Amino acid sequence: MTAFKLTTVATALSGMVLLAVQAFGQSAAITESQQANSQVANRVIVVSLEDRKLALVEDGQVKKVYTVAVGKPTTPSPTGTFTIERRVANPTYHHGGKTVLPGPGNPVGTRWMGLSIHGYGIHGTNEQKSIGKAASHGCIRMAKADLEEFYEMVAVGDTVELVGERNEETAWLFGNGQNPALPAAQPALTVAAATEGTPAMATALGPVQETSNTEKTIAIATAVSAMR
Secondary structure (H helix, E strand, O other): OHHHHHHHHHHHHHHHHHHHHHHHHHHHHHHHHHHHHHOOOOEEEEEEOOOOEEEEEEOOEEEEEEEEEEEOOOOOOOOEEEEEEEEEEOOOEEEOOEEEOOOOOOOOOOEEEEEOOOOOEEEOOOOHHHOOOEEEOOOEEEOHHHHHHHHOOOOOOOEEEEEOOOOHHHHHHHOOOOOOOOOOOOOOOOOOOOOOOOOHHHHHHHHHOOOOHHHHHHHHHHHHHHHO
16 A cells, blocks of 8 residues: 555656656747847848849848849839748749749749738849849849848848938948948947937937048948837
8 A cells, every 4th residue: 555655656756857847848948949039130131223232231230232133114113111021942933824933944033032012022033134234023133143142141020121212321331433332241330329309310420420431331331220
């Protein structure tokens, strides 16, 4: 009888230990997940339709600048702020009852990043000569090597800004004929954006008026990121 009771107690204790271990494992998994989420980079993809350039800005640093193709006048690219909603490697193309399987002849190339505006995305092309021109049906086209590199650096949920006319942000990101484009992977300078009075961009320019063009460029990109 005593042996039976001891066996029952031991079994119960074993079950409790197992539950505790499982609970600890779940807690650890949640903690790791929370830490991973807290370390997700803040990425903004800026496309200047006028400059036909795309910049990937991550945590206030310009990681990469690419030449792209944008919508032609009869089928212009949309403007505004969107997000990446889908990422597809080696997509199958469907349009107007036509289907093109992955391969060299695929009109959207080897990668598709669909935007939160239906029917538009960032993708490749089977017309590489169109890169740098206003030639697409409204999407943003990239050269194959650039596309595949860029695809690995972005994620669903990243912000995409399609800017129609050149402004302060795009002029300093891509150059305006007088100032150099922002170099890739340069450390961002800390610039405090104003919360009252004059616009944050004008305030950001103040502390770097006597610095080099490159330092101004980095400072402005940081200020732009801080204002979002």
